[in-house]
Amino acid sequence: MxxxxxxxxxxxxxxxxxxxxxxxxxxxxxxxxxxxxxxxxxxxxxxxxxxxxxxxxxxxxxxxxxxxxxxxxxxxxxxxxxxxxxxxxxxxxxxxxxxxxxxxxxxxxxxxxxxxxxxxxxxxxxxxxxxxxxxxxxxxxxxxxxxxxxxxxxxxxxxxxxLNEKEFLNGLAEVIKHALLSQDEELYKFLLMRKNEILSRDPKTLAALVELSLKVKQWYIEQDPLETLGIRQSLNLGHTFGHALESSSHYLMWGHGACVAWGTCRALEAGVVLGVTDKAYASGATKLFKSFGYDIEYRIGRGDWIEYRDHLLKDKKKVDGNVRFVLLEKQGSTILMPLDLQLIQHLVIAKPIF
Ligand SMILES: NC(=O)c1ccc[n+]([C@@H]2O[C@H](COP(=O)([O-])OP(=O)(O)OC[C@H]3O[C@@H](n4cnc5c(N)ncnc54)[C@H](O)[C@@H]3O)[C@@H](O)[C@H]2O)c1
Structure with a gap:
């Protein structure tokens, strides 16, 4: 051991x-x-x-x-x-x-x-x-x-x-999310360079991937062990957009990981629109998700908006009645903020920005 x-x-x-x-x-x-x-x-x-x-x-x-x-x-x-x-x-x-x-x-x-x-x-x-x-x-x-x-x-x-492919991809989405949240670029670069070995589940590559990913989670939980300081919440990047898709499609459409990947890209786009996230960084991160096979371009139908919105508003992580989204200022740096419903609607049903 x-x-x-x-x-x-x-x-x-x-x-x-x-x-x-x-x-x-x-x-x-x-x-x-x-x-x-x-x-x-x-x-x-x-x-x-x-x-x-x-x-x-x-x-x-x-x-x-x-x-x-x-x-x-x-x-x-x-x-x-x-x-x-x-x-x-x-x-x-x-x-x-x-x-x-x-x-x-x-x-x-x-x-x-x-x-x-x-x-x-x-x-x-x-x-x-x-x-x-x-x-x-x-x-x-x-x-x-x-x-x-x-x-x-x-x-x-x-x-x-x-482990079947769907469950493997569930975990991999969290790993990619950790790469964006990391204080350094080691995990991000590892994902870029070792894609084939990761997808073919080469054991040594996976051991290194798990270790790098765990170190990112370690950093956030040690900063904010009981999730009271607003730091550990960063780990929810992509989850608010993603959970609403998962629950409004009654857990039938995609796995949790695919929804988190999709949700993270919506959060990146929200950041770009609000001038919080650098456009080139968001575009690169979106490409990284795509390269691992996640359907990032998907948008919900206009007729599904109301149900999606209702699930979004039920999100547990509300403060003073407002759902707060995790946006990425840059690699490893997040900001929590409520988003305007019109912007959300635009992001989840409009054509892709990148
Ligand atoms: N405590 C935390 O910080 C934390 C963080 C993230 C998620 N979670 C929780 O984790 C749960 C999701 O975890 P999960 O995705 O591992 O789901 P899971 O435990 O349901 O496992 C997914 C499926 O894989 C099967 N499985 C597990 N190991 C296998 C293996 N080696 N080979 C073949 N099949 C195997 C399981 O039987 C199950 O059918 C959720 O309930 C979520 O709330 C907790």
């Missing part, structure tokens, strides 16, 4: 992200925890194991499992297995399993040990780091939750071999 990133969070809490050489290395490390552990899988990630550990819970795969009944199942199993406060929950899966395991660990006996083994690209670069843990409630995403960083995050690039 090689150390990738060590993140310092609130109250001296620390998350160490370790990279396994291969699945054998990962299993050997996990074996060291002994028997006082409860594993959490979903119906897909459980298939990655030939021999299942004795204490485990298998959740349904997908977002619909982020609910109270999954939480109750994890907590009941922990209790049945006699897990004490010094016991450990190991979440082995994508962002859903990571979020569920972290939330359960945060409330079990007022907090037990937690290790996350992210198995999607999105969970590796995003969901496993930063301590946000939540379930969906009354139809609203991540409405009930806590901050509870894992002490260890174990990454094995080998687990990505079985």
């Amino acid at each position: 090689k150390s990738m990133v060590t993140t310092q969070l609130e109250n001296g809490r620390q998350t160490e992200v370790l990279l396994a050489d291969d699945l054998k290395d990962l299993s050997a490390h996990l074996g060291e925890y002994g028997r006082l552990v409860l594993w959490v899988f979903d119906t897909n990630t459980v298939k990655l194991f030939k021999q299942l550990p004795p204490s485990h819970v298998v959740l349904e795969s997908g977002e619909s499992a982020k609910n109270f009944s999954s939480l109750e199942r994890i907590l009941s199993s922990a209790l049945d297995e006699g897990l004490a406060r010094d016991g450990r929950i190991i979440g082995f899966g994508g962002g859903v399993v990571c979020d569920m395991s972290a939330f359960a660990a945060s409330v079990y006996m007022r907090g037990c040990r937690l290790t996350l083994v992210p198995t999607t690209l999105l969970a590796m670069v995003d969901a496993s780091l930063g301590g946000k843990a939540a379930i969906d409630f009354q139809g609203m995403k991540n409405m009930v939750g806590s901050f509870y960083p894992a002490s260890e995050v174990l990454i094995s690039i080998d687990t990505l071999r079985t």
Whole structure:
């Protein structure tokens, strides 16, 4: 195991992200925890194991499992297995399993040990780091939750071999977003130069990509661990435009990543129109998304505007009733501001600007 990133969070809490050489290395490390552990899988990630550990819970795969009944199942199993406060929950899966395991660990006996083994690209670069843990409630995403960083995050690039293309692209959109938010251009240049190796999932290339991406997330969460200073919100770049597309199309049209890619390009355009974002930078970033196959030119039909607008206005991240968008001033520098509805309408239904 090689150390990738060590993140310092609130109250001296620390998350160490370790990279396994291969699945054998990962299993050997996990074996060291002994028997006082409860594993959490979903119906897909459980298939990655030939021999299942004795204490485990298998959740349904997908977002619909982020609910109270999954939480109750994890907590009941922990209790049945006699897990004490010094016991450990190991979440082995994508962002859903990571979020569920972290939330359960945060409330079990007022907090037990937690290790996350992210198995999607999105969970590796995003969901496993930063301590946000939540379930969906009354139809609203991540409405009930806590901050509870894992002490260890174990990454094995080998687990990505079985991930389908749509899920891979979901994670890659967040990586490209991180490249724009980074304080330096290393990740941006890596994406430009190593596109083919990334898309063909060359393991060494992916390990380097995940590490660079995690370092960007690390920077933002260390600056603003509890998301109270307006810095960590920058990580929502593209999400307000993107979520509204995702929910107004009833999650049927595209994956989350494709919507984030699309939304980030709309935010770049908004910045250009308002004189906040440099036009050449926005154009380059848009081309970068396009080069990885995201449909950036798409615009919603005129007849879909009202539904899109209604979803946009329901955005959770409102301040004084205003939805605030993340705009990019330049590489790694953002500004949060409300946008005029007419401008939004123009951007999401008009012809492309670039
Ligand atoms: N806590 C955070 O900071 C944070 C950040 C971003 C996203 N999230 C949350 O993460 C969730 C999305 O995560 P996700 O995209 O990983 O979704 P997911 O966990 O639903 O995984 C996507 C699909 O891939 C399958 N899968 C996982 N690993 C696999 C593998 N190695 N091989 C084959 N199939 C595999 C899963 O079973 C599922 O069907 C959302 O609920 C979101 O709210 C949390």
